[in-house]
Amino acid sequence: MNKTEKKWRWGAEIPRTDLACEGGTAAAEEETRTVEIGDSPVTVTRRRETDGGRSVTLSFGRITARGEGELTEMAETVADEMVAMAEAMTGRRIGGDLRVLVVGLGNRDMTPDAIGPGTVSRITVTRHLKAYDEALFGGLGCCELSALSPGVMGQTGMESGELVAAAVGLTTPHLVVAVDALAARSVERLSSTVQLSDWGIAPGAGIGNHRMPLTKESLGCPVLGVGVPTVVDSSTLVWDALMQGGMGEDDLPPELQRVLTEGRSFIVSPRDCDRMVELTCRMLAMALDMAFGVGEV
Amino acid sequence: MNKTEKKWRWGAEIPRTDLACEGGTAAAEEETRTVEIGDSPVTVTRRRETDGGRSVTLSFGRITARGEGELTEMAETVADEMVAMAEAMTGRRIGGDLRVLVVGLGNRDMTPDAIGPGTVSRITVTRHLKAYDEALFGGLGCCELSALSPGVMGQTGMESGELVAAAVGLTTPHLVVAVDALAARSVERLSSTVQLSDWGIAPGAGIGNHRMPLTKESLGCPVLGVGVPTVVDSSTLVWDALMQGGMGEDDLPPELQRVLTEGRSFIVSPRDCDRMVELTCRMLAMALDMAFGVGEV
Amino acid sequence: MNKTEKKWRWGAEIPRTDLACEGGTAAAEEETRTVEIGDSPVTVTRRRETDGGRSVTLSFGRITARGEGELTEMAETVADEMVAMAEAMTGRRIGGDLRVLVVGLGNRDMTPDAIGPGTVSRITVTRHLKAYDEALFGGLGCCELSALSPGVMGQTGMESGELVAAAVGLTTPHLVVAVDALAARSVERLSSTVQLSDWGIAPGAGIGNHRMPLTKESLGCPVLGVGVPTVVDSSTLVWDALMQGGMGEDDLPPELQRVLTEGRSFIVSPRDCDRMVELTCRMLAMALDMAFGVGEV
């Protein structure tokens, strides 16, 4: 759902994007507002797809160009949208009776893929407090929050989605929040956008380590996808350049078609993506703690 | 099983050890051999407890005093004992039909507790190859190896044993190998010993983050415990000093009883434990790859 | 200076502490105030030693028992004291003309020794901006801030103090701020205290990796020491227990004297020191950014 499925005549799926706003399909409904943070505004676009899926895209501009002091305000804006979507998706209010499992997808050892694990390692979980110190937990006024970074298949030998399903069986959450790196079509999107979506995470999203979708169908509970574009497929970058340079699909010589087809083995990321990933993880962890945990708004 | 259960009259369990050889109970059977590695011998003690439990204790002397070149030979010695125990515990031969799940217990952000996660991050898993490239897998001649570092409760909100049980449900292994840091009674044991045991891992072992035992009873499949003593409880250290200094249990003034009881919040570890943990993890990962995976002996 | 130099008749320096307030010497002058943060007060003690050295000790209670939201207020309190000491030590005002080099001593791979490197990795340096974008730098209104984590001798083969001296030659700072883990006498001090001192860092402080003092004499510019007690020597712990248990120095049997003398190879730290170190590093990095860099108060 909401993923470009176009296949060119020579078999490749190019250009590729995991972002609803780049997908090339018109929204059934779209509404944009602006929030002033620091010197430059943040745009918040709520979108309903023709198949009913809902998403919110927050565009911050380059996170590395904003001061540290703006992270908290950005997190508050994200947290507000998370709370609204979570309550709509579960039909429940945020509070001590709501069980939320945050899942950090991706590979912690690969900088542009580390958004998920880097966010999860910075949030404060509370589920165990409910079991071991119910009075303390009650006083916190937060959800029952648990968290997992399932790693990637090359590290565990297991499909990450299966491990998530097992953790869902264990914690029986009302909501799974799945944080992941995404692939964008445009390098301008990198490090500047957060996409919240009620359809979860598609298989092969981002750097593409996971094959199993993380959706209400696969996990049995609603999945709020939190995606941050950190890479562009190198074939998408080249394709767009060729089209801009006036080449048509029909003009491509066979060796270029091969380059494009194989180009998904290579990713394009910003030279300063360590800083971008660190700031983004800190901002998302604050937002998740504010929305569901012990964070103070 | 095999844990000191002695409680002193004022309620504390001191001295504490997770090592069978320090437990103060006579073995039903014990046999020691010596392996020459580098300049100093390694002793390998196979022990049968009166309750039938079997363990092997390998004493290497301080791992940081041995050269890098000796790690491979040490790993071979450990791998041989692992293979013998694994085959005895499962009634199966090592090979492509044997499913093994390695579990790295403990906290990766806490140096002396990082033995489990540090070992797991260095092994090469193969389970996914069997599913996606059976010919390649067949050529490797190894077990179907998967691995998990479940983290600690303060990071996930989940009991690590429950996550392990979920991964067991997912991978249906014939054998779980649970790698963990242990608590010793004597500081001399630190960084010098590996204990293999067929009874798994006791609750509260090592730094004590896990409350659930990892045993055949709790997981439904045999559990080979691989324990490395990296800490001594500070109350155990003080207790032993007081006893050496000629104090009796009856002589202890109330404030000292309090110190001893609260002393389990503090751990004693070597000043160079970063180096000791790194070398131990590399050696254990080699041993596990040799015994069950793609390591070359 | 300000370090216990007492040697017992059998040659050992026990008990040991790096904290002025535990040193057993009366201050020439001492003044304490209280700051309300969260539910429990912080005490701030300014002390002048008889040799003229000045220090400020901030006692927060256990940092892990305070909420995340209190970190910012704690950092503000530390930053205020840092600014006062820095201006007194340099005779200059904080601003774009002041050059400050922050040094993170200790071993990043050893949790209780990671205070220095963990703090430095979280601060925002600005020195290069002054060189490459003077207009931007001028707008920030901060000092010219540079930072170095020199590692430990086992990692570099170099004395960390010599590397610091080289970086001082390179950046010609008006002030070096040296952040380090310290050894306390009492386990209650761990994770609850920050000591600022105008005499820098003594040789062998903390876990004891550095042999060279970091002082005005050794570096040629004033050194503001920022020390956080994270460990107790195991010999100090045992010594204090024996004294509490009524043993005298004369009563110690030779084997106990040996234990005490060798006990400096082992350190005592809290079971949750990963969390304590992470929170402390975040708080100190905020304080340093507020005092000298781009942090917002």
Next chain:
Amino acid sequence: MNKTEKKWRWGAEIPRTDLACEGGTAAAEEETRTVEIGDSPVTVTRRRETDGGRSVTLSFGRITARGEGELTEMAETVADEMVAMAEAMTGRRIGGDLRVLVVGLGNRDMTPDAIGPGTVSRITVTRHLKAYDEALFGGLGCCELSALSPGVMGQTGMESGELVAAAVGLTTPHLVVAVDALAARSVERLSSTVQLSDWGIAPGAGIGNHRMPLTKESLGCPVLGVGVPTVVDSSTLVWDALMQGGMGEDDLPPELQRVLTEGRSFIVSPRDCDRMVELTCRMLAMALDMAFGVGEV
């Protein structure tokens, strides 16, 4: 030296490569041999440039496609070439009188840039042993080896080359070995090549964090560059695709020229570059320990 200096009419330096063998200049002398390692041969090309510079390029094929067991043999081949170059460059024999400083350039938090710090963190330094335990050092039969990872300017506020120069002043080495990630022109080169060069490291090599050259001229002692291509500039990738697609330099519309000029802010790296970097660092650390330190051949 040995770097493509071509500037196109619109000001950009495209395509870019840090590899002598891709530079497009004919060698004054070139000689290739083949070493059998595992199933596929390694080619070793020794090259003399017209300006007298000498380099050795080792082509292994994809390191991630080779078994763990081949790392040692690869390291031996690299170590042999390092020893030959080091002795030629210094006019001295390897041994206890030779002082070698290994420098790991790049950013440890950015996976494809972490070759230098990742290698340095795995080698065993010996310089401090010579000072503190000369008998032990003499028995090792190795060089006086020290090591430094100077970080990047965004982390320290200092030019990494200046810190290296300071460490050279401190350790007065006969040889600096500078390990760094490089940029290649062709994605096929990534993760498959090691380049040793006697001209050191050019400014802006690799991901481009350092502006100062590391050469005999800048440091005052010979510099053996050890470079591993891990990235391609995204503008180079696009340029090559356009040229392959039949576009000429004259045909480029202005917006594409802009894309190409700005494309150096983005890097192309393999999807599995975490694994490639880890294996390469382990192999290079083994090679350095074998060539100069305590590694066993």
